[in-house]
Amino acid sequence: MFVTRLAPVRPDVFARPVRTEGVEALAYALQQLINGVTLGMIYGLIAVGYTMVYGIIGMINFAHGDIFMVGAFLSLISLLGLASLGITAVPLALALTLLFAAGLAALYGWTVERVAYRPLRGSFRLAPLISAIGMSIVLQNFVQVGQGARVKPMNALLPGGIELMNEGDFAVQLSWMQIAIVATTLIVLTAFTWLVTRTPLGRSMRACEQDLKMAGLLGIDTDRTISLTFVIGAALAAVAGLLFLLYYGVIDFFIGFLAGVKAFTAAVLGGIGSLPGAVLGGLLIGLIEVFWSAYFSVEYKDVAAFAVLILVLIFRPSGILGRAEVEKV
Amino acid sequence: MTAPLLTLSGVSTFYGAIQALRDVDMTVNEGEIVTLIGANGAGKSTLMMTICGSPRARTGSIVYDGRDIARLPTHEIMRQRIAQAPEGRRIFGRMTVYENLLMGAEVSGQTDIPALLDQICDLFPRLKERLSQRGGTLSGGEQQMLAIGRALMARPRLLLLDEPSLGLAPLVVRQIFGAIRTLNRETGLTVLLVEQNAHQALRLAHRGYVLVNGAITMAGTGADLLARPEIRAAYLEGGG
Ligand SMILES: Nc1ncnc2c1ncn2[C@@H]1O[C@H](COP(=O)(O)OP(=O)(O)O)[C@@H](O)[C@H]1O
Ligand SMILES: [Mg+2]
Numbered sequence: 172m173f174v175t176r177l178a179p180v181r182p183d184v185f186a187r188p189v190r191t192e193g194v195e196a197l198a199y200a201l202q203q204l205i206n207g208v209t210l211g212m213i214y215g216l217i218a219v220g221y222t223m224v225y226g227i228i229g230m231i232n233f234a235h236g237d238i239f240m241v242g243a244f245l246s247l248i249s250l251l252g253l254a255s256l257g258i259t260a261v262p263l264a265l266a267l268t269l270l271f272a273a274g275l276a277a278l279y280g281w282t283v284e285r286v287a288y289r290p291l292r293g294s295f296r297l298a299p300l301i302s303a304i305g306m307s308i309v310l311q312n313f314v315q316v317g318q319g320a321r322v323k324p325m326n327a328l329l330p331g332g333i334e335l336m337n338e339g340d341f342a343v344q345l346s347w348m349q350i351a352i353v354a355t356t357l358i359v360l361t362a363f364t365w366l367v368t369r370t371p372l373g374r375s376m377r378a379c380e381q382d383l384k385m386a387g388l389l390g391i392d393t394d395r396t397i398s399l400t401f402v403i404g405a406a407l408a409a410v411a412g413l414l415f416l417l418y419y420g421v422i423d424f425f426i427g428f429l430a431g432v433k434a435f436t437a438a439v440l441g442g443i444g445s446l447p448g449a450v451l452g453g454l455l456i457g458l459i460e461v462f463w464s465a466y467f468s469v470e471y472k473d474v475a476a477f478a479v480l481i482l483v484l485i486f487r488p489s490g491i492l493g494r495a496e497v498e499k500v
Numbered sequence: 501m502t503a504p505l506l507t508l509s510g511v512s513t514f515y516g517a518i519q520a521l522r523d524v525d526m527t528v529n530e531g532e533i534v535t536l537i538g539a540n541g542a543g544k545s546t547l548m549m550t551i552c553g554s555p556r557a558r559t560g561s562i563v564y565d566g567r568d569i570a571r572l573p574t575h576e577i578m579r580q581r582i583a584q585a586p587e588g589r590r591i592f593g594r595m596t597v598y599e600n601l602l603m604g605a606e607v608s609g610q611t612d613i614p615a616l617l618d619q620i621c622d623l624f625p626r627l628k629e630r631l632s633q634r635g636g637t638l639s640g641g642e643q644q645m646l647a648i649g650r651a652l653m654a655r656p657r658l659l660l661l662d663e664p665s666l667g668l669a670p671l672v673v674r675q676i677f678g679a680i681r682t683l684n685r686e687t688g689l690t691v692l693l694v695e696q697n698a699h700q701a702l703r704l705a706h707r708g709y710v711l712v713n714g715a716i717t718m719a720g721t722g723a724d725l726l727a728r729p730e731i732r733a734a735y736l737e738g739g740g
Contacts, residue, residue: 371606378592378603385590388552390578390607390654 198338203465204458209349209418211457212356216411217434218441218449219363220404226380226444227400228292230299234283234306235408236431237314241279242409243422244314245272247323250416261328265351265413272413273406279310280405281398289394307427314424322423325416352414359410360450363403367446376400380444429473433460436480442493451491455479503566505530505658505690506551511560511570513543513550520546522715524560528658533684533691535722537698537735538711544694545587547711548662551692552584553577564658579608583656585647587663587694593636597627600635600646604653620649623679641672648676652683659683662694677704698735702726710735 217239224232249268258264287306291298332346367373378386379396387393415430416422437456441448456476463475483490504527513521520543528534538544550557551564553574562570569577578584583604592600601620605613621628624645630638638646644664651659661680665673677700683689695701702708702722710718710731718725725731 374595374599374603374606377595381592381594382590384554385586385592386603387554387574388578388584388586388590389603389650390575391603392573392575 195338195341198336198341198343199465201336202341202343203461205343205345205349207458207461208454209352209457210461211437211454212353213411213414213418213453214430214434214437214456215450215453216356216359216407216414217430218437218453219360219446220408221435221438222441222443222446222449223376223400223404225438227376227383227397228288228299230288231303231435232283232288232401232404233300233303233431234287234310235404236427236429236434237307237310238276238280238283238405238427239408239412239415239430239434240422240424240427241310241314242272242276242405242412243416243426244318244323244412244424245275245409246413246416247325247422250325250328265328265355268413269355269410272409276409276412277402277406280401280408283310283405284398284401289397307431311424311427318424320424322421324421327420328417348417352418355410355414359407363407364446366403372396372399433473433476436476439490440480440483442490444494445490445492448490448492455491502530504528505565506692507561507563508547508551509561509563511547511550511557511562513546513555514558515546515555520714521550521557522713524711524714524716526709526716526719528690528692530657530690531684531688532707533680533693533705535693535695535698535701535705535708536711537695537701537708537725539734540696542711543714544696544711545662546714548584548586548660548692548694551577551660552582575607578654581608581655581657582660583608583651583654583658584660585644585651585662585664586660587666589640589643589647591635591638591643591646591650593634595635596632597635597638597646598631600650601627601631601653604650608654610653610655616653616655620652623652623682624649641668641676644668644672644676645679648679656689658690658692660692660694663696664693665695665697665700673700680704698731699726702731 217235220235221232224230224235246268249271250264253264253267258267283306287302288299291302327348329347329351332344332349334342335345336343367376375386375391375396378389378391379393383393386396415426433456434453437452438449439452440455441450441452459476459479460472464472506528508524508526511521511524512519524547536544536547549555551562553569553572557570560570561568564580564582569580592603601617602613605616610616626642627645627649630642635643635646648661648664664676680691680693681704684691693701693705702725705722707719707721708725709716710725718731
């Protein structure tokens with residue numbers, strides 16, 4: 172049911188007829204690889220937020236996909252606003268939009284934690300999950316009412332690209348947009364990795380993730396650290412929202428649902444709680460989705476992604492890079 | 501006489517409806533080693549954690565350095581130069597030994613990390629060789645040294661040690677107790693030490709308290725308690 176409500180995918184991205192002969196088949200596969208990695212990067216960015224929050228307080232933040240959606244809308248608003256101010260230089264507009272969307276989405280993330288999750292800490296285990304589903308609905312309706320239910324289109328910011336290969340009537344395209352998406356993701360993830368592994372805040376986050384009580388005994392303000400985890404996760408999701416907007420050119424208030432479920436799947440696939448696992452899971456889900464669409468059927472691409480999840484959960488329940496985890500409360 | 505560094509008055513702590521501490525009165529003077537002994541489940545760890553505000557005392561006051569800390573959040577209590585090496589060590593297993601030590605220092609705002617590290621490594625040379633190893637790969641004794649070292653990185657005035665000898669070989673226990681004595685003598689560090697097996701603890705400590713079912717039943721100097729027949733029967737000779 173939700174598939175039909177998702178933003179339509181640009182026809183040039185998916186669903187070409189399958190090529191089978193020699194070099195042409197290779198070219199076709201290469202194109203799918205490029206598309207899959209691009210999409211996977213977006214999923215990976217969202218998945219990091221799921222996995223961080225799960226790692227630190229053991230809850231699935233069902234509203235995270237909607238923070239991603241809010242990030243996409245903020246990006247659209249920012250790009251339109253900048254255009255109306257005459258700021259059209261693409262790198263500048265993108266950088267400003269990135270800051271604007273990430274900053275405001277971070278505020279959303281902070282507020283959601285503060286309002287809907289923190290008061291329930293120490294309550295029964297399902298309470299924050301139910302609250303999260305509630306927040307997800309609130310955010311969707313908020314955007315639907317504020318922005319309208321119609322699909323919002325945006326002109327391509329960075330048309331064109333590089334033609335990597337030309338075989339027969341099939342050309343392998345690496346669009347500028349794809350380069351921008353992969354580059355932005357790599358930069359953001361590098362900064363994030365540095366933050367987590369090298370800074371006092373990152374150490375505090377890891378300490379809270381490993382033993383919340385002990386972290387408190389070392390003088391860490393655990394509530395603040397949890398808040399910051401939501402803030403950072405939301406900022407990353409907003410970056411993903413911007414990239415999604417740029418890639419597909421259309422968004423609506425419902426994109427957070429499916430993207431959220433996919434990213435959550437990616438986090439579980441990679442091993443929930445593991446940051447590299449989230450990125451790896453995102454890439455795999457992106458690749459599975461794209462390859463399945465390219466070689467089998469577009470209609471069943473979501474089924475394919477979830478089928479892989481089920482297989483992983485059966486044969487390797489802790490995910491690819493996950494630890495056999497003790498239950499957290 | 502100066503006021504004690506730590507005074508608990510009428511402290512009661514509950515887990516839900518279960519009362520774990522009953523009207524506990526206790527003092528720890530600056531520069532003292534005080535030990536708390538008691539059987540398994542008596543409430544020793546609860547007392548240590550109550551001082552740190554987790555769980556919070558339901559009644560009574562906990563005055564530290566002239567200020568009632570019983571209502572402060574845990575992280576603020578721990579920033580008053582109180583440090584705990586808790587029961588079960590609670591090492592961060594997926595952080596290096598070095599990072600574990602840093603965690604002790606960073607949040608309490610210590611700046612001279614290298615000097616502190618040197619001190620800890622002098623005290624526990626085995627940690628020095630393992631700074632880049634993951635905490636989870638250490639032996640039990642090394643983890644205990646790390647837990648104490650991590651607590652010391654905050655330059656505490658009051659060090660809370662919860663069963664540092666649990667599960668360790670006698671030689672390692674001697675090493676750890678030796679380190680506690682050295683710290684106390686040389687730096688005047690105040691120590692509150694929980695032990696289930698009381699002999700060594702009472703010999704090390706200036707004073708001791710006995711906790712039974714959440715209530716203090718006896719108090720006295722280490723030597724005094726060691727000499728009492730009821731203590732000998734309950735905690736020293738095959739009891740505990
Ligand atoms: N988190 C907890 N929830 C409920 N009861 C607890 C908890 N921790 C300890 N208790 C209970 O409180 C009592 C004292 O425990 P504890 O302080 O750990 O004793 P000790 O450290 O002396 O062995 C025990 O009866 C124990 O079962
Ligand atoms: Mg105990």
